[in-house]
Every structure is written in structure tokens, then in C-alpha cells.
Amino acid sequence: MATPDTRTQILDAAERLFAEHGYRGTSVRAITKLAGANLAAVGYHFGSKAELMAAVVRRVVEPITAAQCAGLDKLLARTPDPPVSELVEAFAGPLFDEMPAGDEGGARTSRLIVTILSDPAEEARSWTGPAEDSVRERYFAAFARVLPGLSPEELWFRMRGIFAVTAVERLQVHQQPSPGCVSPVAGEAARRWAITFLTAAMSASPPLT
Amino acid sequence: MATPDTRTQILDAAERLFAEHGYRGTSVRAITKLAGANLAAVGYHFGSKAELMAAVVRRVVEPITAAQCAGLDKLLARTPDPPVSELVEAFAGPLFDEMPAGDEGGARTSRLIVTILSDPAEEARSWTGPAEDSVRERYFAAFARVLPGLSPEELWFRMRGIFAVTAVERLQVHQQPSPGCVSPVAGEAARRWAITFLTAAMSASPPLT
DNA sequence: GTATGAATCAAACGAACGTATGAAAGAGGA
DNA sequence: TCCTCTTTCATACGTTCGTTTGATTCATAC
Numbered sequence: 001m002a003t004p005d006t007r008t009q010i011l012d013a014a015e016r017l018f019a020e021h022g023y024r025g026t027s028v029r030a031i032t033k034l035a036g037a038n039l040a041a042v043g044y045h046f047g048s049k050a051e052l053m054a055a056v057v058r059r060v061v062e063p064i065t066a067a068q069c070a071g072l073d074k075l076l077a078r079t080p081d082p083p084v085s086e087l088v089e090a091f092a093g094p095l096f097d098e099m100p101a102g103d104e105g106g107a108r109t110s111r112l113i114v115t116i117l118s119d120p121a122e123e124a125r126s127w128t129g130p131a132e133d134s135v136r137e138r139y140f141a142a143f144a145r146v147l148p149g150l151s152p153e154e155l156w157f158r159m160r161g162i163f164a165v166t167a168v169e170r171l172q173v174h175q176q177p178s179p180g181c182v183s184p185v186a187g188e189a190a191r192r193w194a195i196t197f198l199t200a201a202m203s204a205s206p207p208l209t
Numbered sequence: 210m211a212t213p214d215t216r217t218q219i220l221d222a223a224e225r226l227f228a229e230h231g232y233r234g235t236s237v238r239a240i241t242k243l244a245g246a247n248l249a250a251v252g253y254h255f256g257s258k259a260e261l262m263a264a265v266v267r268r269v270v271e272p273i274t275a276a277q278c279a280g281l282d283k284l285l286a287r288t289p290d291p292p293v294s295e296l297v298e299a300f301a302g303p304l305f306d307e308m309p310a311g312d313e314g315g316a317r318t319s320r321l322i323v324t325i326l327s328d329p330a331e332e333a334r335s336w337t338g339p340a341e342d343s344v345r346e347r348y349f350a351a352f353a354r355v356l357p358g359l360s361p362e363e364l365w366f367r368m369r370g371i372f373a374v375t376a377v378e379r380l381q382v383h384q385q386p387s388p389g390c391v392s393p394v395a396g397e398a399a400r401r402w403a404i405t406f407l408t409a410a411m412s413a414s415p416p417l418t
Numbered sequence: 419g420t421a422t423g424a425a426t427c428a429a430a431c432g433a434a435c436g437t438a439t440g441a442a443a444g445a446g447g448a
Numbered sequence: 449t450c451c452t453c454t455t456t457c458a459t460a461c462g463t464t465c466g467t468t469t470g471a472t473t474c475a476t477a478c
Contacts, residue, residue, distance in 0.1 A: 006425080024233040028466060038427050043467060045425095157402045164373040192416045193366045200413030201406045215455080237436060247457050252437060254455095 007045045009035040015056045019112035023053055057127040060112055067094035068135050072142065081146050085199040088162065091139050092198060095166045096191045113167055143202070150206055162198050216254045218244040224265045228321035232262055266325055266336040269318055276303035277344050281351065290355050294408040297371065300348050301407060304375045305400045322376055352411070359415055371407050 004012075013035035017026040028049050032039050046052040071090030075082045095113070136159070144155055213221075222244035226235040237258050241248050255261040280299030284291045304322070325336050345368070353364055 022231075022233065024231065027464075029464085038425095039466095040428090040468080041426070049466065153398075154402050157399065158406055161374045161406055164376070165370045167373070189362075190366065193363050196413050196416045197367055197370055197410045201410035204405050204409030207401045207405045236434075238434085247455095248436095248459095249438080249457070250455085258436065 006035070006037050006041055010037055010041060010045060010052070011056055011059060014052055015060065015112060018053060018056060019109075028052075054127060056112070060109055061128060061132065064094045065131050065135050067097065068139070072135070072138055076142065082142070084143075084146060084203050085195065087139065087142055087146065088198045088202055089195050091159075092162055092166045092194055093191065096194070147202065154206055158202055161201060165198060166194055215244070215246050215250055219246055219250060219254060219261070220265055220268060223261055224269065224321060227262060227265060228318075228324055231324050237261075263336060265321070269321055270325075270337060270341065273303045274340050274344050276306065277348070281344070281347055285351065291351070293352075293355060293412050294404065296348065296351055296355065297407045297411055298404050301371055301375045301403055302400065305403070356411065363415055367411055370410060374407055375403055 010031060014026070014031045017031055017034060020026075028042050029039060031052075032041055035041075042049065042052055046055055068091055071093065072087075075086055075090055140155065140159060143159065144150070144152070147155065150158070219240060223235070223240045226240055226243060229235075237251050238248055240261075241250055244250075251258065251261055255264055277300055280302065281296075284295055284299055349364065349368060352368065353359070353361070356364065359367070
């Protein structure tokens with residue numbers, strides 16, 4: 001197996017370290033050292049640390065967004081009113097599935113996603129683009145159609161809930177468990193649990209008042 | 210109104226800045242400047258930046274944990290098998306309610322909680338203590354009793370889900386909304402939506418296989 | 419061979435960081 | 449007033465950070 005070029009090795013190292021220590025907790029020196037590259041290579045290949053982060057995020061998020069989009073297309077081609085459980089699966093499933101090659105069981109990707117979402121760095125706001133917004137709006141419309149009793153505000157609330165559960169769940173898989181707390185389960189079981197949990201939550205009747 | 214002492218002003222400023230920019234994104238200089246104190250005051254009153262963060266977290270988390278604990282006591286004094294909805298409310302409610310004085314609508318607290326949970330800094334692991342673990346285990350036992358069909362692993366999964374939804378939800382209230390996405394709602398409505406959403410999720414039958 | 423462009427390298431820059439120091443200021447009792 | 453203890457202050461130390469520079473290496477085309 002041929003060793004990948006410097007640019008790719010930096011992307012791999014950065015993805016791993018950003019996921020483990022966050023954007024601000026990762027130094028360019030640590031990235032280039034892990035990648036076996038020179039310190040100046042980041043500037044040469046990416047321009048700056050922030051642009052490197054943007055490239056890392058793009059590489060991770062794009063296949064997830066594409067899978068979410070394809071899943072919705074497939075669902076809507078069959079029927080305009082798919083079951084809630086299948087909408088949930090099409091939306092949340094790719095967050096469990098889509099992993100770049102070399103990702104150790106999804107650890108890097110999941111931590112990175114949470115890092116993107118929760119990083120208070122100003123740069124983080126621009127790390128996702130219009131494609132992600134578009135997919136989210138299409139799912140919103142589909143959910144609104146099959147859950148007509150919900151106000152738009154409450155539906156957005158619930159969609160954020162889907163994201164919260166999948167993201168935090170996958171994050172905690174790779175943190176040491178708290179004492180007395182059973183270690184989280186990765187893989188197929190967690191995916192099934194999440195779909196069950198979220199389908200019930202999405203299907204709940206809105207509160208009366 | 211008398212201006213509080215330097216120590217309190219530093220705590221307030223630190224809570225706000227840590228919540229907005231994370232632990233690593235906040236400098237001691239920024240904290241003391243916002244507090245109107247001298248740079249060396251952090252070292253004098255708290256010893257180090259990490260110990261200041263621990264003091265901030267303690268001040269925020271303690272009333273929440275206490276309220277969760279009291280709510281469970283009250284519930285179990287009535288019946289050993291409370292409804293799931295009331296367990297959910299007792300556990301998640303304080304995350305919406307307990308706010309230190311001066312908190313602008315809970316913004317600082319909520320962001321800080323998410324910052325604690327998601328900060329990749331090693332120091333963050335020790336920011337919560339045994340009291341939080343203890344409360345969580347008591348709720349686990351109560352949920353296990355009224356949801357006998359769930360394996361311990363799946364129940365832990367669902368409890369993490371409760372936390373994920375409340376934390377991320379409250380986080381997003383104070384971020385700018387994505388384009389096309391209705392702005393999140395704070396306060397009583399969000400609380401009611403969360404209880405509904407999470408009660409349904411917790412009550413779901415476990416997946417068959 | 420040799421010229422050319424991309425890629426890599428060691429080294430250094432200025433800025434910002436957390437922390438430490440010792441003097442100055444203030445409060446309270448003898 | 450004088451002494452003592454707490455608190456505040458300006459300042460500096462040593463590190464680490466992201467970035468830049470200019471030379472060097474290397475493959476390829478002439």
C-alpha cells in the first residue's frame with residue numbers, strides 16, 4: 001500500500017486531532033508531527049489552520065449529507081407520505097454509517113461532528129454550507145407532511161432533537177464512561193436503539209395547550 | 210445595589226466567557242478585563258485558570274443536581290412507580306429551570322453546560338463530581354423499575370438521550386438560527402415540548418431483535 | 419546536462435498565552 | 449501612629465502559538 005501524499009496525511013492527522021482535542025486544542029505543530037510532515041506544509045497546502053479545518057469538515061460532512069439526500073429521494077419516490085420511522089432512519093442513519101476509510105469504528109467522525117457543532121470558535125459557524133441547510137429543509141417538509149398536528153416551531157424543535165441524540169450518543173461512545181454507568185454500545189445496536197427512541201419521540205402527540 | 214466583590218465579579222465574567230468561547234477560547238486576560246479586575250487576581254483568588262473553571266462549574270451545576278435530587282425524592286415519596294412523564298420532568302426540568310441570578314434568560318447557564326459536556330480539554334473530565342453520578346444512578350434505578358422491558362445498556366442509552374436533547378436544545382436557543390430554520394423558542398414552551406418528546410421516547414417499546 | 423516548477427525543509431517572527439513576583443494600597447485593631 | 453494581614457497592582461518571565469521566509473530537494477521536460 002502506497003503511502004498517501006502529504007496533503008492527505010495532513011488531512012487525516014488533522015481530522016483525528018481536531019476530533020480528539022477540538023479546534024483550539026489542536027496545534028499546527030501537533031498535526032504536522034503526527035502526519036510526518038514539515039510545519040510549513042499546512043501553510044503551503046491549505047493556507048492556514050482555519051482553512052485546513054474547513055477542508056477536514058468538508059471531507060467528513062459531504063458523504064453524510066449526500067446519503068441523507070439520497071435516502072429521502074428514495075423514500076419520496078415510493079410514496080409522498082412515508083412512515084415516520086423511515087424518515088427518521090433516512091435522516092439519522094447516515095450519521096451512524098458514513099465513515100471515511102481508515103476511521104477507527106467511526107470514532108474520529110463522530111467526535112469531529114460533535115466538535116463542529118459545539119465548538120465555540122467563531123470559525124466553526126462557517127464550517128457547514130448551504131447543502132446541509134437544503135437537506136434539512138427537505139426533511140422538515142417531509143416530516144411536516146406526515147405530522148400535520150405539529151407547529152413549525154415544535155417540529156424544528158424535534159428535528160434538533162434527532163440531531164442531538166445521534167451526535168451526543170456517538171460522542172459518548174468514545175469517552176470513558178462515568179463510574180457506575182454501563183459503557184455505551186457502538187454500531188448496529190446503537191443505531192437500532194436510536195431509531196426506536198427517535199421514532200417514538202417524533203410521533204408523539206403535541207402537548208395539549 | 211452594592212457592587213459584588215472581585216471574586217464574584219471574576220466568577221460572573223468567567224462563566225459568561227467560558228460559555229461563549231469555551232475553556233480554551235477564553236483567556237485569563239479577557240476574564241479579568243471584563244470583570245474590571247487585575248490580571249493577577251485570578252491567580253490570587255483561584256490559583257489557576259483550571260481551578261477558576263472548576264469553581265464556575267460547581268456554582269452552576271450544584272443547584273441543578275440538588276433540584277433533580279429533590280424532585281426524585283418527592284416523586285418516590287408518593288409512589289415507588291411514578292409515571293415516566295413525571296420522571297422525565299423531574300430529571301430534565303431543572304435543566305430548564307435552575308438559573309443563577311443575573312443569567313440572561315438562562316443563556317449563560319445553558320451554553321456553559323454544553324461547553325462542559327463537549328469540551329475536549331482534558332480538564333473538563335473532572336469538572337463534575339460524584340454528586341452528579343449519584344443522582345444519575347438513582348434516576349437510572351427509578352427508570353429501570355418502571356420500564357422493565359429495557360436492558361441496562363439501552364436504558365443508559367435513553368438517559369443519555371434525555372441529556373442530549375435538553376442540552377443541545379438549550380444550546381441552540383442562543384445561537385443564530387440557520388437560514389430557513391425557525392428560530393428556537395425558549396422558556397415554558399420548549400420545556401413542555403421537551404417533556405412530551407422525551408416521555409414518548411423513553412416509553413417506546415424496545416426493538417424486537 | 420540543465421532549466422523549471424512543485425514540494426519540502428530548518429529557522430525565525432511577532433503575538434498571545436498562563437503564571438509568578440514584589441511593591442503598593444487599604445482596612446482594622448492596639 | 450504603627451503594625452499586620454488581605455487585596456490590588458504593574459510588570460515581567462518563559463512557553464507556545466500561527467504564520468512567514470528563503471533556501472533546498474526532487475521529478476520532469478527540454
